[in-house]
Structures are given as structure tokens and as C-alpha cells.
Amino acid sequence: MSGLGIGLTGIGAMLVLLFLRQPVWLTLLLCGIVGNVVLNSGQVAQMVAATNLFDTSYNYGLSVIPLFILMGEVATGSRMSSELFNAARILLNGVRGGLPIATIAASGAFGAICGSSVATAAAMTRIALPEMRKAGYEDGYASASIAAGGSLGILIPPSIILLIYASIAELSIARLFAASMIPGIILMLVYIAVAVVLARKAQLGTRDAPVTLTQRFRALLGPWQFVVLFVVTIGGIYAGFFSPNEAAAIGAFGAIVLGVLRRALTLETLGVALQRSVVISCALFMIIIGATVFANFVVQTRMPDLLLASAEAANMSTASVMAAIILVYILMGCFLEGIGMVLITVPVFLPVVVGFGFDPIWFGVLVTILVELGLLTPPVGMNLFIIKSQVPDMKMQVLYRGIAPFLIAPLIVIALLFAVPEIATWLPDRLF
Amino acid sequence: MSALKKTDFLSRAGLWLAGAALIAIMMVIVVDVASRHLFDQPVRGAYDLVSIFLLIMIFSGMASVIAQRAEILIDIIDGAIPHAVTRALKVLASVTTVCICAYLLWAMVPPAMSAYRYGDRSLELNLPVWTLWVFAFIGMGALLVVAVARALDDFRGTGEPESHDR
Numbered sequence: 001m002s003g004l005g006i007g008l009t010g011i012g013a014m015l016v017l018l019f020l021r022q023p024v025w026l027t028l029l030l031c032g033i034v035g036n037v038v039l040n041s042g043q044v045a046q047m048v049a050a051t052n053l054f055d056t057s058y059n060y061g062l063s064v065i066p067l068f069i070l071m072g073e074v075a076t077g078s079r080m081s082s083e084l085f086n087a088a089r090i091l092l093n094g095v096r097g098g099l100p101i102a103t104i105a106a107s108g109a110f111g112a113i114c115g116s117s118v119a120t121a122a123a124m125t126r127i128a129l130p131e132m133r134k135a136g137y138e139d140g141y142a143s144a145s146i147a148a149g150g151s152l153g154i155l156i157p158p159s160i161i162l163l164i165y166a167s168i169a170e171l172s173i174a175r176l177f178a179a180s181m182i183p184g185i186i187l188m189l190v191y192i193a194v195a196v197v198l199a200r201k202a203q204l205g206t207r208d209a210p211v212t213l214t215q216r217f218r219a220l221l222g223p224w225q226f227v228v229l230f231v232v233t234i235g236g237i238y239a240g241f242f243s244p245n246e247a248a249a250i251g252a253f254g255a256i257v258l259g260v261l262r263r264a265l266t267l268e269t270l271g272v273a274l275q276r277s278v279v280i281s282c283a284l285f286m287i288i289i290g291a292t293v294f295a296n297f298v299v300q301t302r303m304p305d306l307l308l309a310s311a312e313a314a315n316m317s318t319a320s321v322m323a324a325i326i327l328v329y330i331l332m333g334c335f336l337e338g339i340g341m342v343l344i345t346v347p348v349f350l351p352v353v354v355g356f357g358f359d360p361i362w363f364g365v366l367v368t369i370l371v372e373l374g375l376l377t378p379p380v381g382m383n384l385f386i387i388k389s390q391v392p393d394m395k396m397q398v399l400y401r402g403i404a405p406f407l408i409a410p411l412i413v414i415a416l417l418f419a420v421p422e423i424a425t426w427l428p429d430r431l432f
Numbered sequence: 433m434s435a436l437k438k439t440d441f442l443s444r445a446g447l448w449l450a451g452a453a454l455i456a457i458m459m460v461i462v463v464d465v466a467s468r469h470l471f472d473q474p475v476r477g478a479y480d481l482v483s484i485f486l487l488i489m490i491f492s493g494m495a496s497v498i499a500q501r502a503e504i505l506i507d508i509i510d511g512a513i514p515h516a517v518t519r520a521l522k523v524l525a526s527v528t529t530v531c532i533c534a535y536l537l538w539a540m541v542p543p544a545m546s547a548y549r550y551g552d553r554s555l556e557l558n559l560p561v562w563t564l565w566v567f568a569f570i571g572m573g574a575l576l577v578v579a580v581a582r583a584l585d586d587f588r589g590t591g592e593p594e595s596h597d598r
Contacts (some may be wrong), residue, residue: 020508021518023503029532050539054568060483063457070454106521174536230450242465245482247463274451279502282493287504337504380508 003039007301010035014294024340025283028290035297052292056285060245062167068158068280072114073273073280075229078259081110081123085222089131093211096324097199099135100145100193103128107149108156108188113229113251115158117375118336121150121383125390132245138317139394140402141202147383147399148191148406150373154338156184158248161342161371164288165364168295168346171246174237178428179361180368183413187309187369190409198405223256225416232353238431256415284339291343305352311352318356326370326414333374337382342369365424366417373410376403435581435591436499442574443499452491453485458483477557484554487564491571495578496530519589526583533576540568 001009010031017027029049036045056062075081088109095101106128107120114120124146132142154161157177166173221306233251236242242250259265265273298304311321328349334340346367353363375383384399417424464478475481497503505525510518544565546552550562 018506019509020524021505021507021521022528023505026528026532028524030528033532033535046535046539047542049536049541052534053540054487054565057568058483058488058564059486060479063461063482063486066454066489067458067461070458184550243582245466246461250465252458253462259456271451274454274497275447278447278450278454278489278493278545279496279500281454283497283502284505285490286494286497290541335506340504340506380506410455427453 004303004306005360006035006038007298007303007306010294010297011344011348013232018336025286025341026336028287028294028340028343032290032295032297033108034295035294036300036422039297039300047294048296053289054298056289056292059061062285062288063423064173064245064248065160065163065276065284067252068115068160068163069247069281069390070273070277071158071229071233071248071252071421072116072119073193073277074252074259074265074270075110075113075226076119076123077269077273078255078264080113080147080223080255081106081315082119082127084109084226085124085127085131087219087222090211091216093216094175094210097196097202099128099132099137100142100195100199100202101131103145104149104152104188104191107146108184109115109151109226109230111156111184113152113226113255115160115163116154117151117153118382118386121147121151121386122390125387129387129391132390138202140398141198142402143384143387143391143394144402144406145191145195146385147376147403148194148409149188150383150386151375151410152184152191154375155180155187155365155368155372157181158244159368160284161338161368162364163244164284164339165346165367167288168343169350170362171360171363171364172432175361175432176364176429177237177244177408177430179424180365182423182427183369183417184363186416187372187409188263188265188332190412191406194406195319196299196392213268225262228255228258243352247412256385279335287339287343291347295347298347303392304348307348308355311356320351321352321356321357322418324352329367329370330373330377333370334377335380336374337380338371338374341366343373352362355403359425361428362417362421362424366414369414369417376407376410378403378418435584436578439455439499439578440441441579443495446492446494446571446574449494452594453492456485457482457489480554480556480559484559484564486568488509491568492574493572495574498575498582500579501582505584523571523583526579526586530576530579530583533579537569537572537576540565541543542574544569553562 014027015030033045033049036048085102085106089099089108092098092102103124107124111120128146129142162176162180164174166176229251232254233247237244237247306375307405350360354360378400388394389395460478460481464475504583544562547565548562554561
């Protein structure tokens with residue numbers, strides 16, 4: 001069997017195992033090891049598995065992942081997300097669709113210190129959904145605005161997906177964070193536009209109670225600790241004061257200090273945040289270890305090179321290659337979880353995309369938006385599941401119907417990325 | 433009593449050790465940055481310390497991922513297949529996990545031995561690398577024990593449901 005045949009068989013086996021509900025880390029590792037045995041020998045497979053396991057765990061650069069997760073968990077535990085939502089709610093009082101807009105804006109802001117879409121959606125469901133139900137918004141619309149807003153967590157830096165992409169593609173985390181900033185803000189604005197357009201039909205209840213100018217001003221000052229954390233961490237990276245690892249450590253430390261000073265963080269909640277951070281981080285590292293072994297197998301099959309050569313030999317245009325790749329991501333996003341999707345696809349697609357002359361940083365932003373879309377697309381839209389798990393009385397059909405109009409927003413931003421690639425490349429080029 | 437309950441102390445101890453390692457990573461970097469900016473004096477060996485604590489965190493924390501069934505998986509077919517098939521697939525995953533953990537433990541021996549034989553040392557602190565492999569072996573051993581306990585529970589049908597709260 002040719003290298004391409006072995007590679008395709010490996011990917012096919014991996015997809016089958018994933019659909020047979022085998023854990024992502026296990027599937028990647030198993031397929032990577034078996035693939036290496038077939039291509040080389042048992043001894044090589046053994047060496048590749050052991051060294052990748054050790055080297056991934058003993059890697060200074062990857063310490064950024066648990067540190068940003070810790071920062072997000074501490075911020076969630078110290079109720080920063082609810083303060084952000086309250087501030088946005090008061091500021092937008094009286095505006096049509098004010099609560100959904102506040103939810104999306106607060107989600108985008110919380111994503112800027114949290115880095116996880118699922119955590120953002122979970123926090124906002126607890127905080128914003130009861131308020132929106134009280135204000136008379138339809139369930140589908142209200143939950144869709146939470147799911148859409150929550151998905152911003154992985155695009156607006158710091159982003160766990162971008163950290164993982166940076167580690168596979170061996171790119172600068174700081175450049176990737178800078179690249180995703182403008183598309184993240186644009187996507188948030190497009191989500192808000194969709195929410196405003198839909199608000200007229202979706203609000204069945206009464207208007208908000210009036211709010212004074214003083215209350216609005218106080219609300220503006222409310223989430224000061226979020227501003228401090230964002231300026232210190234992400235601002236510190238952009239200003240060149242800190243490396244991403246340093247910014248993540250200082251952000252986590254700052255979140256703990258702020259939580260303690262504001263008496264929003266007890267020893268117990270800190271312990272819970274710490275344990276959750278460890279379990280989430282270790283689950284991610286297990287997938288990364290599996291993915292590095294699997295990527296090693298894929299690279300040895302020379303599949304990316306063969307795909308690139310086949311596309312060139314077939315005289316495929318750049319547009320059709322990218323359209324095919326985007327279609328694969330959208331289809332996979334309907335069924336697969338985001339991190340696994342990135343780890344499985346990037347080693348295969350990145351060399352092809354770079355071969356066709358695209359910027360890998362730009363592609364990282366595109367992949368992240370596609371993963372974000374995957375968090376919202378039925379049947380497996382992780383953010384929809386998060387809402388459903390917290391609001392069992394809401395039917396999945398209501399969620400699916402509600403999210404449909406919001407799906408246009410990431411597609412618009414993807415089209416913009418193609419039309420004006422500078423929205424992703426301009427800021428990193430200016431800063432670094 | 434489920435087998436997983438009997439190994440609870442192992443995953444709990446690992447979880448606390450991993451938590452301590454994560455705090456240590458954070459503090460080493462914070463002190464290093466503060467010391468560098470305030471006194472123009474970086475912490476010697478900060479790079480090595482962070483890498484070592486990360487290794488300790490990962491190898492100590494993986495057993496908890498297995499014990500809490502916190503692995504990421506795609507359960508889209510759950511509603512479409514009979515409960516017995518779902519259970520069989522769960523047992524398959526648990527047994528495969530045991531096999532892979534045992535394989536990794538065995539695969540780690542040659543590189544660890546080679547690190548010992550050739551006297552590999554860490555970049556800054558000049559620590560012998562084989563000592564880090566010892567941590568890796570202890571963590572992987574604990575992971576294997578917890579994985580076996582979970583497989584036993586799944587086989588007997590005494591296991592707890594998976595956690596999908598992330």
C-alpha cells in the first residue's frame with residue numbers, strides 16, 4: 001500500500017473510532033502508534049510514543065496552556081463574568097435587544113480573560129438566561145445569543161485553540177493572538193447586529209425599568225478588575241513586556257490576588273478552580289500527546305505533500321482548494337469537538353494551505369472561526385449542549401431553530417477574511 | 433465498593449500534587465518576571481523549573497482525568513444505539529486505555545535507560561534527566577492502576593457516568 005493509502009486508512013480508522021465514542025486522546029495515540037508500526041517498525045513506534053509523551057510534558061512553551069486555564073477558572077470562580085454582564089446590562093438599558101447585546105458583549109469581554117468558549121457559555125447561561133426569560137425574550141433567541149456570544153471565547157485572545165494551533169504549527173503565540181483580535185471584535189459586532197435585527201420579533205415581554213446616568217457611570221466602573229487583567233496580560237504581550245507564558249502566569253496570579261482582595265475568592269473556590277484547571281489541562285495534554293504521535297505518522301506518509309501535489313496536478317485553483325478545506329471543516333464541525341478537530345486536521349491541511357501561498361497565521365484565525373462555527377452547528381454544537389445541560393426544560397429543537405440565523409455571522413467574517421486578509425495580518429505585522 | 437473508589441486516594445493525591453505543581457509554575461514565572469524587572473536579576477533555572485513542574489503536573493494529574501471520566505469524546509451515537517452497545521463501547525474504551533497505558537509504561541523504559549546511561553542533564557540546573565523519568569514512571573504507574581480499576585468497574589457495570597461539563 002502507498003504512503004497516501006496508509007495515511008487515508010489511518011485517518012479513516014481514526015474517524016470510525018471517534019464515532020464509536022472512543023476518547024479523542026486514545027484514538028489519536030492508537031492510530032499514531034499502529035500507523036508507525038505499519039510504516040516503520042514496532043521499535044520506532046515505541047520510541048516515537050515515549051519521546052513524544054516526555055517531550056510534550058517537559059516543554060516550557062506549553063506551560064502557557066494550564067496558566068491561562070487557571071486564570072479563566074479563577075475569574076469564573078470569583079464571579080467576574082456576572083459583574084461584566086451586570087455592567088453591560090445597565091449600560092445597554094433601554095436599547096432594543098439590550099440584554100442579548102449585553103450577553104454577547106460580556107461574553108466577548110469574558111472571553112478576553114477566559115480563553116474557553118464552553119466556560120464562557122456555561123457562565124453566561126447561569127447569569128444571563130434567567131434575566132432574558134424574565135424580560136420576555138423567546139427561549140430560542142435568548143439561548144442562541146448566549147451560545148453565539150460564548151463562542152467568542154476561543155477567538156478573542158487568549159484562546160486555547162490558538163495556543164494549540166501555535167504549538168502544532170510552531171508559530172508565535174503573540175502574533176496569533178494579535179491576528180485574532182480584530183476578527184474577534186468584528187465577529188462580536190456581527191453577532192450583535194444579528195441580535196438587534198432579530199430582537200423586534202423575539203422580545204414578547206415588557207420594556208426595561210429606567211436607569212439613571214449615575215447608575216450607568218457606576219456600571220462602567222464596575223468590572224475594573226477585568227480591565228486590569230486584560231491590560232496587564234494581553235496588553236503586556238502586545239507591548240513586549242511579557243512573553244505569552246509570563247503574561248499567563250501574571251494573569252493567573254493577578255486573578256487570584258484580585259479575587260482575594262475583593263473577597264470574591266475563598267480558599268475553597270480557589271481549590272476548586274485549581275483542581276478543575278488541572279483536570280482540564282491534563283485532558284488537553286493527553287490529546288496533544290496523542291496528536292503529536294498521530295501527526296508524526298501523518299507526516300511520514302507524506303500525505304500533505306501528496307495532497308498538495310495532487311491539487312496542483314489537477315490544476316485546482318486556490319479558491320477551490322480553500323473552499324474544499326472550509327467545507328471539510330464545516331462538515332467536521334457538525335460532528336467533532338473543536339480541539340480534536342484542530343489537532344487532527346492542521347498537520348494535514350497546513351502544508352497544503354502554505355503551499356498555495358497563504359499565511360499560516362491567517363489560516364490559524366480562519367481555523368479558529370471555523371471551530372467556533374462548529375460549536376454552534378447542529379447536531380453536535382458543544383455550546384448548545386452546554387446550555388441544554390443547564391436548562392433541561394429547553395428542547396434541542398428550540399436551540400437548533402434559535403441558533404440558525406446566528407450562523408450567518410461567522411460565515412460573513414470568513415468571507416471578510418478572504419476579501420481583506422489584512423484584518424488578520426495587519427495587527428501582528430504592525431506590532432511585531 | 434467500586435474498584436475506582438479503592439484507588440481514589442491515588443488520583444486524589446495526584447490531583448493535589450498536580451495543583452501544587454501548577455501553583456509552582458505560576459510562582460516561578462511571577463518571581464522571575466518581578467526579579468528581572470525590579471532587580472535586573474532573573475531567577476536562575478526558571479526555565480528548567482517550569483518545565484519540570486509542568487511534567488510533574490501532567491504525570492500526576494492524568495490519573496484524575498481517567499478517574500473522573502473527564503476525557504473528551506464524541507457521544508453523538510448514544511441516542512441512536514441500544515444501551516447495551518453503549519456499555520460495550522465504554523468497556524472497549526476502558527480496556528484500550530489500560531492497554532495503551534501499559535504500552536506507554538513499557539515504551540518509556542528505553543529512552544529513560546538511555547538518559548541514565550548517557551548522563552543527560554537539564555539545560556540550566558544541570559539536573560540528571562533520568563530523575564524526571566522517575567516522576568514520569570510513577571505518574572504513568574498510577575494512571576495504569578486507575579485505568580485498570582475503571583475498566584473493572586465498567587466491565588462489572590458499577591462505573592459512574594462520564595463527565596462532559598467542559
